[in-house]
Amino acid sequence: MKNIHRFLLVFFLAVSVSTVFASSDEHAEPASQETHEKEKFEPGSFIMDHIADAYDWHVFSIGDFHATMPLPVIVYSQSSGFHMFLSSNFHHGHASYKNFSIATEGEYRSKVVELVNGQEVRPFDISMTKNVVAMLISMAILLWVFISVAKAYTIRKGKAPKGMQSVMEPIILFVRDEVAKPAIGEKKYEKYMPYLLTIFFFIWLNNLMGMVPFLPGGANVTGNITITMVLALFTFAITSINANKSYWKHIVNTPGVPWWLKFPIPLMPLVEVMGVFTKPFVLMVRLFANITAGHMIVLAFVSLIFIFGQINTALGLGTSVVSVLFVVFMNLLELLVALIQAYVFTLLSALYFGMATEEEHH
Known part of the structure; x- marks a missing residue:
């Protein structure tokens, strides 16, 4: 029982220490007031984003400030072998990491894909998702x-x-x-x-x-x-x-x-x-x-x-x-x-x- 308690304690401490506080607009150019006014709330995206699986764990948001916990991304590529890294590498202004990215549209939307010869290819994915x-x-x-x-x-x-x-x-x-x-x-x-x-x-x-x-x-x-x-x-x-x-x-x-x-x-x-x-x-x-x-x-x-x-x-x-x-x-x-x-x-x-x-x- 003590080992289980220690495991849970270490896990949540690791989660707390590794939590990444990232803003979606942190490295983007400041949007004009007119852009913010035109921005519309999309209920479909809001609902699907909340019920879908994810490669990070959203903790809370205050305005444009988002606190998320990164999770391990573990994938196998036929061209470059195994890769393991934190999902936070997809943020902070980087659209991709080692040719891997999270698809924003299409068949593999919200999934990790690899860019091979200009095409998005789905690697073998055993990531620690939410x-x-x-x-x-x-x-x-x-x-x-x-x-x-x-x-x-x-x-x-x-x-x-x-x-x-x-x-x-x-x-x-x-x-x-x-x-x-x-x-x-x-x-x-x-x-x-x-x-x-x-x-x-x-x-x-x-x-x-x-x-x-x-x-x-x-x-x-x-x-x-x-x-x-x-x-x-x-x-x-x-x-x-x-x-x-x-x-x-x-x-x-x-x-x-x-x-x-x-x-x-x-x-x-x-x-x-x-x-x-x-x-x-x-x-x-x-x-x-x-x-x-x-x-x-x-x-x-x-x-x-x-x-x-x-x-x-x-x-x-x-x-x-x-x-x-x-x-x-x-x-x-x-x-x-x-x-x-x-x-x-x-x-x-x-x-x-x-x-x-x-x-x-x-």
Whole structure:
């Protein structure tokens, strides 16, 4: 436990020391008053920039002054090999660094690209982006919590739960008794409990951290479709590996279906095979869409303040009252959605495991 505490302390100290205070206009020529007047607020860019992944972590802004935490950029180029540097090298007036830059438009927008023979080429990118760092922080928190709880159970064996134990035990029992057992069965549920608990707490914690507007929160982890895709693929892999003979037999030769739906055109088998792949697809899209939609709605209400403020200052101030009230309401609703989405993903995964391992009825 001391090692985990030291790791977290060193990490946040390193973050604090390496924070780069950079202004977007720091090395640019001063803009004229007329240019500032013509500058318009773009809600689309504002929303997408906040929910998208990034190579640095925005901390706060005051006017044109932006405080950001640089993150390690790690890329492999076929022409020049591995490169590792901080994302701050892309700032301070430098559009590129060692022929690498962040694309501002096109297919690779907001991604690191390399300029090769006058063309933008996407290198193999394993950078420590905002979402990656957020996942590492959430994993460190989960390890700290569960190692503490496990240690407490060892020390206080046979005694009533206390402290963190009393918080975590009802949740764990809920997942076991209300999700795993009914969906998988009394005899087989224990095998899948570690995975079900892991995805439940991982999704729930990252949903909650995504609602926190300051470091170490604010990353849109579960609103990133690549992350939800990986979680869905884990469920798909576990389902396929543990599926029994009866499960595959049902897919190939669905019982109780008229023969003319199977021969000469195997219509039902094709539908069943499609169902095997649509199940993880639904898991992926449901989590991504619900979390992203919640963030976008909140940001849209915030955008209304600036949109109406450009028309008239008083109108912007009046709109801010309504927008703030709706933002507070949406945040309260998102607290519930954060838990519901973790529960739904875990429940559906358990149902898929139960369907794949169910014995054939005669």
